[in-house]
Amino acid sequence: MRFVLRSIMGFGLFAVMVCAIGYGVYHLHAAATAPQETRSRPPAERSFLANTATFEDVTVTPEITAYGQIRSWRTLQLRASSDGQLVEMSERFRDGAQVKAGDVLLRIDPAEATSRLLDARANLSDARSDKDEAEEAIVAAERELEATRKQVELRKQALERQRQLMDKGYSTMALVEQEQLSVAAIEQALNNRLQSVLSARKRIERSDFALKRAEVALKDAERILAETTVTAPFDGILDTVGVTLGRRVSPNEELANLIDPTALEVRFSVSTEQFSRLLGSDGQLLPQPVRVILTLGERRIIAEGLLERVAAVVGEGEAGRTLFASLDVGTDTVFRPGDFVTVEIEEPALSQVAVVPVSAATEDGRLLVVGADNRLEEIQARVLRRRGDELIVAGVPFGREYVRERLPQLGSGIRIERRQPAGAAAPVAQAPGAPSTAEGEMVRLEPERRAALLAQLAASAMPDDRKARLIEALNQPEVSRALVERIEARAGRRG
Incomplete structure (x- = not known):
């Protein structure tokens, strides 16, 4: 009985094995005889999500960022004009103090200058007296000359009468010779009077010169006395004050510097390429607006200005150009000469350009645009400027969409799903x-x-x-x- 049961179970297992082998052979035969397109189905094409935007034709005003230093083009050195002791000094004569035009800053002891002024006035009075005396002397000399000329005429008439009498026998040769001697003597006196008149005229000329020298000396003495009082010629700020009350100063000694806070300019350098953008069609520098930024901790002080001129020479070992821009500031400005500032210069406006993110283009300016059936195409754009995280490009098809973020999996021929919401996250x-x-x-x-x-x-x-x-x-x-x-x-x- 046990043998029969085992035989039946063996036949059952064998039948199951035969059925399984037959089923496998059938599927193997069906796979081998099936058409090629049925056996290998191509996988579905993948697409990627990408942020896109549209090329817009805009006009952009780029800016050049440079770094420079503030300077003052109106700085005056206050110097002592004469030797003396400082007897008076203003309370505002200190470093950093603001003064007004005409304010008295300090005084030098005027005693010596006053003495020179009095001497000059006395010399002027003497010169005027000498001139008056010379004018009176020439009047007397001219009168004496006229009287001598009349005497000469009378003596000549007397000589002529003696000659006539001698011809008639009423006079002698001795009397004629005596008259001739008288005429010669009076002519000699006439020559002396002429010499006196000439001397008087020369004396007047010398007195004129002496009077002019005395007047010049008086003006010089008055100037020296006035310069003992040092005043501010214009509104400004004092710097480098190096004297104290009671100190004796020497002529031409530097006392301080006076800086005009409204006459400020900024000196900065730009590259050769940036300099070329600031030139007009005639090759001259354009008067472009500039913005000067002074950073004081968390505060930013801004001043407007205008591009003015180019440095005369290029420094040894330097590249580019050094430019100067004048600043429009008031007397209460916080800018000071020597400040290091940031300078932003407006370039001439660029038209028919587009602004795209830096992530949209390669280093050489290749971008991906959306073509037919949402497939990407690669174009070559001309990068004009790099402005922070943006590029200003030209030569792009305005109105078409482009990929804002060029990811590694995106390329020419790739199909994408466009997404344009503001602030959307990256795919x-x-x-x-x-x-x-x-x-x-x-x-x-x-x-x-x-x-x-x-x-x-x-x-x-x-x-x-x-x-x-x-x-x-x-x-x-x-x-x-x-x-x-x-x-x-x-x-x-x-x-």
Whole structure:
């Protein structure tokens, strides 16, 4: 009986084995004879989510950022004009003090200057007296000359009468010779009077010169006396004050510097390329507006200015150009000569350009644009300026969409799903075999639903890397509807 049962069980197992072998042979034969397209189905094409924007034709005013130093183009050195002791000093004659035009800053002992002034006035009086005396002397000399000329005429007439009488026999030769001697003597006296007149005229000329010298000496003495009082010629701030009350100063000694706080300019350097952007069509520097920024801790002091001129020479070992810009500031400005500041210069406006993020282009200016069937195409743009996190480009197709963030998985020919909401997060890269978060419609989840999905993923047994990608996708503001439905369907099957 036991033998029969074992035989029946053996035949049953053998029959099951034969059926299994036959079933396998049948499926193997069916797979071998099936058409090629049935055996190898191509995988579905993947698409990636990408942030896109549209090229807009705009006009942009770029800025050049440089660093420079504040200078004053109106600085006066106050110097002592004479030797003496400082007898008076203003309370505002100190470093950093602001003074007004005409304020008395200090006085030098005027005793010596006053003495020189009195001597000059006395010399002027003497010169005027000498001139008056010379003018009176020439009047007397001219009268004496006129009287002598009359005497000469009379003597000549007397000589002529003696000659006539001698011809008639009424006079002698001795009397004629006596008259001739008288004429010669009076002519000699006439010559002396002429010499006296000439001397008187020369004396007047010398007295004129002496009077002019005395007047110049008087003006010089008055100037020296006035310069013993040092006043401020314009409104300014004092610097480098190096004297004290009671000290004796020497001529031309430097007392202080007076700086005009409204006459400020900034000196800064730009590269050769930046300098070329600031030139007009005639090659001359454009008067472009500038903005000077002084950083004081957390405060930023800003002053407006105007580009004015270029340095005369290029320093040894330097590149580019050194520029100067005048500042429009008042007397209460906090800018001081020597401040290191940031300078922002406005360039001429650029038209027919587009502004794109730096992440949208490669170093040589290649961008990805959206073509037909949402496939990417690569174009070459001309990068004009780099402005922070933005690029100013030209030569792009205005009106077409481009990819704002050029990710490694994006390239020419790749199909994308466009997303243009403001502030959207970057797309999540997907590994092979992971469910695509770019498939289907994007939806916004309610907080309760999002929390339930995240809890379901956390409790699942899927690999950690895949679980992390799906959790990151669910934390985005918008999530693929297909992904949400697959997760919820898996939860339903488990339930």
